[in-house]
Every structure is written in structure tokens, then in C-alpha cells.
Amino acid sequence: LHFLHIVDQGLEFPSFDGKDRVLHINERNYKKALKRFDMLCLLYHEPQPAHKGRQKQLQMTELVLELTAQVLEDKDIGFGMVDSQKDAKVAKKLGLEEEGSLYIFKDDRVIEFDGEFSADTLVEFLLDVLEDPVELISNPMELRAFERMEEDIRLIGYFKGEDSYYKAFQEASERFQPYIKFFATFDKATAKHLSLKMNEVNFYEPFMEEPAILPGRQLSEMEIVEFVHQHKRATLRKLRAEDMFETWEDDLDGIHIVAFAEEEDPDGYEFLEILKDVARDNTNNPELSIVWIDPDDFPLLTTYWEKTFKVNLFKPQIGVVNLCSTCCVWLDMSNDEDLPTAEELEDWIEDVLSGKVNTEDDDDVKDYYDYDEVDREDRHHGDNHEDHGDYDDHDDSG
């Protein structure tokens, strides 16, 4: 007890020290700032709002940026704010477009950050940007690490060494860093294990077992970039803090099919495996993209989602969310002891895509209001108890 201050040495979380590190960027200083730092991060923000609550929000955003700057003080990264009204000219010159986004200038490229604006997420993101955009895979253990990363879009190429084809691959990788992961190997055995021919590049969609092979060998930077742009919306994609708003904005005609599942939970894991099966069976359907959210990754949003979507997140769920109305329909999984099979899930998804299940259906809406009322009950009983018959008897075939 009395050792507290000694033993906590080594685990001291930083808090803002009050020193201003974030620059106000304007026409006079932007060029100098770009030159001075290895990397410059500019927050493009709305003009000082009249509304008090939004004023405070903007202040909090600035504080997050200040703390990030403080934590990364030794990394030669500059931070600045650009007001979309007062600094409209600079913003135009720099190509800033989306209010609330952070733009990172590194060498001759610009990376847009459109994720959770917290110091945690930002610091991790910026440290990733500092790393090499291509990771080399050179032994069986690293290969196993590569094969385990099923949640991410990954490209891997086999090259002789740092030759011109590798360079093209590397240039392409810089355009997607750190969102899409690029790997390379110069090792014959590794290439053989992956069935990669010399100068060939494979594209792994998240959760798919087999990669797509990029057409042609000796690929140019633009050929790789084009291919990635065409394939980057995955059939099953996990919501990640670092690009959550971008993912959310990339909707399917105003809706998202959203699945909630905690991977750490046996029930959630099981549901996720079923979901992966469905995604694998339907990977060629360009209309289908399911957003998987692991509530464990977003503790602060969990109860908000429960309220907004009127759904119980103590167990797995899948539903359709209408982004304009935040109206939604959830697949009813309360009647069964078991989760749906892959076939049942596919039938439901077909109904969603054909419009048979949609968020304008009144009966469905009623259904999940009913559902909401039993959430508390359900939570206390858990999923594996026999006694949840009390809310099983409402009919939802309507």
C-alpha cells in the first residue's frame, strides 16, 4: 500500500502538461511547417461554432491533439489546426476537404485519418504511419503471423530483392498505409508455401481463405493501386477505430448490414464463424458487405448502440440499419437455443438484399420494441438458461 508510488513507476499515463504544441496554420506559416517536420498532421475543423456544446467539443478535440503532440514529442511530427472558414485559402491549397478529418502530410503524400478522435487511436495510428509501409516475411514463423491476420486486407508480393518491381509495389503500398497492409518476401520457400510466382502479387480479402492473384506479373504501381481500389470493400469487414467513419460512410444505398459479435465470447465466436462461412460463400456478390462490430473494441458506444438500435448487445446480433433514420431491423434469434445456421443466415441476407426485409416494415419495428423490454431480464439470465420462455411466445412471422 505505502509502496504505491514506487511500484507504479513504469506505468504513468500522460496527462496534458498545458504546453501548447499545436500550431494555428495559416497562409503565412504553412510552407514552413511542411518543411520543418518529417510529418505534419492538420486537423481541418469547422469555424468556431456559436453553440456552446459544439464549442466545448471543438475544445476537447484540440486537447486530444495537444496530448497526442505531447506523447509523440520526440518523433518529429508537427500538429496544426486549419479553420475551414478563416483559413479557406490554405485549406484549398492543401486539398483539405472534409471537416473533422485529420490530414497527415508525409513526404509527397497525404493520408486522411477519419477514425475515432481519441489520443489512444491517434497515437497508435501515427506510430503505424512511421513504420515501413512494406513488411518483409522471411521465415515460417513470420509467415504464420501473416496468415493469422485474417481481419485485414493484405497484399503480399514475391520479388528477387529490392529491384524495380519491388519498388513499384512499395510505392503502391505508401498510398494505402496504414489502412491496408503490404508484405513482401524475397524468400523462395515462403513464396512456395504461398504459391507465389516471381513478381506476382496476391490480394487477401479479410476472412477469405484463398487470395485473389493480381492479373499480370511485373506490375506497375498504378496497376496495383487500381486493383486495390476495386477490391477494397470486403464482403465482411470489421469496424476499426482508425477508419470507422470512412467505413460507415461507405454504405450500400443508405443501409448497412451490421453484425455485432464479441470474438472473446464463446457465443460471439460461434456466430462470427457462421458469418465468415456466409461471407466466403458470397464473396463474389458485389452488393454484399457486412460490417462486423466487436463491442469490446468500442466500450463507450455499446450502450449508445443498445439505445439507438434497440438491441441487446450481451449476445450476438445481425440487422439492417438505415443510416438516414437510424431505423433498423434485427434478425430474431431469441426463439432458438441455437444460433442460426449459415443457410438460415444466407436466406435472411437474401431477403435483405431483395428488399423483403427492410427498415420500413412496421411489424418488424414493433418486434424489436418488444425485444427491448426483455433485455434486462435476458441479461440476468444469460443465453444458456432454459428459462427464457417468458418472451419466446410473441409471434414475429408478420
Next chain:
Amino acid sequence: LHFLHIVDQGLEFPSFDGKDRVLHINERNYKKALKRFDMLCLLYHEPQPAHKGRQKQLQMTELVLELTAQVLEDKDIGFGMVDSQKDAKVAKKLGLEEEGSLYIFKDDRVIEFDGEFSADTLVEFLLDVLEDPVELISNPMELRAFERMEEDIRLIGYFKGEDSYYKAFQEASERFQPYIKFFATFDKATAKHLSLKMNEVNFYEPFMEEPAILPGRQLSEMEIVEFVHQHKRATLRKLRAEDMFETWEDDLDGIHIVAFAEEEDPDGYEFLEILKDVARDNTNNPELSIVWIDPDDFPLLTTYWEKTFKVNLFKPQIGVVNLCSTCCVWLDMSNDEDLPTAEELEDWIEDVLSGKVNTEDDDDVKDYYDYDEVDREDRHHGDNHEDHGDYDDHDDSG
């Protein structure tokens, strides 16, 4: 762009709404508060400090508690603060001991939270406490989920059903919730797969392949509790936000062997696999407990650790940290292209345990100062490049 406010619907992070929800707990109101809520969370804090910086820190802590209370508003959880000086009497009655800890009163037990004091971590922790303390495993997919959780201490028991032996197991689980995970199965096939006999309980140490079998069948609550207390310091334990300070305080005579490795990184993954091998070989050595830190889990601490420990965290590291002086020695892995083998790592650990490698060695201290100066260089080159000879030539056999 102009759709921003529409499409962000569904992803709104909460910010504190200004409404006070955290109670000041004192002698007059504590009993009422305990009765009123399903769960009561009390922050036991130091008296109002004179120092400005610490005053602000206490304020920030209170804000975190307020935001947590706001997010969990519908969950029937009460929140309060107890001043260790002004409310000393209440604190004594309630058994609060460690300043800075949060105590959770649920039914007739008290759970101490001694982790990262952020709203994220707290909310996730409290949601975990709301769940059932025992999870049932009833099919092969859930079993696979169970088998994948190698990072956590897990117990699993096989019971006929919710009989008295299961009840004892459940009572024991409540004493460790949510830090140690308890599972049960009523399913013969699942039990068979785990080689569990009826009323038997297995204890899985993190990263070990084979479980320990609790001696005796038809175990009482106390027998289970005793066993867990005796075995809960694992040979390899991962630092987790929810109990990081507790783990850190549970040192080995003032030192920790600390390993940094990013599991998501091929290099880090490889190093971690070696580390697991070493831990498996030495699981019976009570003197050995390695703390594994994945820097990805603690972005705000990464640069702080780099400074405090004078070590480059863009690649895997293992070292000895002296908690009194935060002095440390790191295993030199810069001379080789390859990571150490399990044997080399074991030799080094033996040297640590025998005192041959220790933090009082001046030469070693000099070594990592040298090391620090090349960090930046190293970072830009990455690990897999051939051209890091520039700092390979200093000799550290000293």
C-alpha cells in the same frame, strides 16, 4: 461531405453532458446507496491535494467516473467518491484500503478495480461484471472459442447440471470475476474432448497447452478458491488495462522481467512464440514470471516506456526492470538478423534469476544509452534491412 451529419449517425461517441451523477459518499448516505443500486462503484481517493497538478488529476479522475456513469446510466449502477481523510470512517466500514482504487459492491462481495482509469477500460470492465460469472460451453464451436483464449487464466468444470457441485464452482467464480474466467459444461462430448471427469475442474495457466487438474472431485468453494490463489501468478502473463497496476505491484523482489512484443507484427509474433516456448519449459519454476506487454494495447505509454526504459519499441525487447529505480537492462538483440532461440533466451533468463544479469551493472547501463541514440536511425531502416551495420560494431559483452 454534406452528408457528414447524416452518415455519422450511429457512431456518436459520448462526451460528458455536465449532469452530476457521481455521489459524494459519507456516513449518512452510504447504506442507502448500497441498497439503492444493483452495483455500487466507489472511488477511494486521496484528500483534496494542495498541489495544482494533482488537483487537476483528481478532477480528471472524477470526470472519467462521471462519463462512465453517464454511459452506463440505464444499467442500475451507482457511482460515488470516498475521501480517504474526510470519509475515513466510512472507508474503514466498507474496507476500502488502497487510494486510487475503485471498489465495486455487488451482492455480498467487493471487487477491486486497479487498472487503467479511463472511461473505455472502466465501462468494459463494469459490463463484464454484469455478465454471468460462469459461461457454459455446449458445442464444438464454443469449445474452440474456449481453447483459443490462451492469454487468460481459465477454469473449466464438468457437472451434471446446476447441482450443488456446480453451485460451489459458481460461488468460487464470483470471487474472481471478471479477472479470471470460469467455464462449465454439462455436455458429455465437450467433457470428453477436454478429458474432464464428472465434477472435475481444470485450471489453464495462460499460454500452457496442458491444464492442471484440481486435486479431488466434488470440490468445495474454498478448495477452488485456494487453488486459484496459489496458481494465479503465471509464468508468462500479459499486461491488461483492467488490472495493470495489480500485476505491476506483484513483482519478484522488486524486479520485473518485461517483454515487449506486438502480436500483430511478424517479428513480435515470432518473438512471442519463442517466449511461450520458454514459459512452457519453465512453468514449474515459481521464481519466474514474465510480464508480456503488447505496445498496441497501450499507445499512450509507448513513447513513455521508450524514454523511461531507454529502449526501442518498434521491435521486440526483453529486459529486467528494477521498480525502485526504473533502472533496467535489455537483452541485446541488435547484433543478429535473427531473434534469439528459445535456448538462448533461457540462458539469459537463468542469468537474470541468478543475479548475473542485473540492473546495477554499470556497463550494461552504458550500453542502452548507446542504444538509445540509434533508435531513430533504426526506426527508419526497419528490422529487415541489411544496412544497420552502422551501430552493430559497439561491443556489449562488458
